[in-house]
Amino acid sequence: MLKSGILNPHVLSLLARIRHTNTLVIADWAFPYWPEIETVDISLTMGIPTVLDVLDLITPNFKVGRIWQAEEFLATNTPEKIDAFAKSFGSIPLTREPHVDFKKRVPKAIGLIRTGDPNPYGNIILESE
Template sequence: MLVTGLINPQILSLIARVRHTDALVIADAAFKSWPGVETIDVSLIKGVPTVHQVMEAVLANWKCGEVVKSQEFLTFNGVDVQNDFRRIVEGIKVTFEPFANFKARVPSAAGIIRTGEVMEHGNVILISA
């Protein structure tokens, strides 16, 4: 029985199958479903868990080469939220792009982890190293 780190069996299974340069989406509560893309829903209530909480758990157990976020995240969220994001991804290449481009990447992702996140443009794509 796992007692430390990630203990969610569906998330463990998904990240174990993500290979070099594959993408993993961590999405907010309102993120749409994508046919053909495995989705693990870990939302409990609005705001729980957050995208940042799930990112921290995944990144502690998985090698990430790049993080993709929508440019709109910078417009809709304050300095504290942006600094928290930067802290979590420290040392990892970060790319900001228009949300339309971000969404265009989703159908080719290995999977989506949907959270209870309610922040504007909280979604993130993690690309394996």
């Protein structure tokens, strides 16, 4: 029985199927449903869990080579929130692009993890290394 780290079997299964250069979306509570890709919904309530909660649990065992995020994130969030994301991203290369371009990447992902995160444009796409 697992006692630490990610315990959700659906999240673990999704992560295990992601290979080199595949992508994974970690999205907020309001992100649109995409029937083309598997969605694991772990939203419990507003703010639980957050995109960063999931990212911080994934990164110790998941080699992230690149992150994409909508550039609108910078204009709609506080400096403190922007700094929190930057801290979790660490040295992972980050590309910010218009939200309409960001959404074009979504259907190509292996899957999407929906969180309870309320931060505008806080969605991210991770590319495995």
